[in-house]
Amino acid sequence: KQEVTQIPAALSVPEGENLVLNCSFTDSAIYNLQWFRQDPGKGLTSLLLIQSSQREQTSGRLNASLDKSSGRSTLYIAASQPGDSATYLCAVRAGNTPLVFGKGTRLSVIA
Amino acid sequence: EAQVTQNPRYLITVTGKKLTVTCSQNMNHEYMSWYRQDPGLGLRQIYYSMNVEVTDKGDVPEGYKVSRKEKRNFPLILESPSPNQTSLYFCASSLLGDRMSGANVLTFGAGSRLTVL
16 A cells, blocks of 8 residues: 655744755655645645656756656755745555555744 | 635535535636535545536445536535535636646635534
């Protein structure tokens, strides 16, 4: 059964720092991996989707990489801002199974 | 504006009183899904639908029902709610069935916080 783990569970950084969030999954036969952002009490917003044939995707200050063979993905956030404070979740689609979410990393960017 | 709309956003009810959480999307998406989010357990899929009149169970379907009579609507029905169904519920949709395509992006509703006393 696919399991998705996100480390760390929480992270606090000063404004302006570059940071990396980690996501690992147990079944490497995935179709895609998505990174989402969730603000407190709000729904999820899709940030990036990486298909299984891709190595990375970029959107503005965000860069997501995918290493299927090792079962890992990273979300790199450059020049962090207080507005980046949120919970970041990754989710994988693998085979004929529901989308499996990690439990998220709660990020706080301190001004 | 393209969106997924859920109602109600907040609801407090009592054990056994049937309730329905509505979900509507205006993007002509074939795929719709319900999730619940609980502390320490993350997001878990309840039911999903690949198209009109096509529904299937997710990871945690017990105690829930769904229907897909129209493409835009996917209501979640709790026939006899119990306290263990107290949770934050999300509806989501995407253009293609996300079990088969590598190019889907899920759009989520804002969430419905349900408390069952």
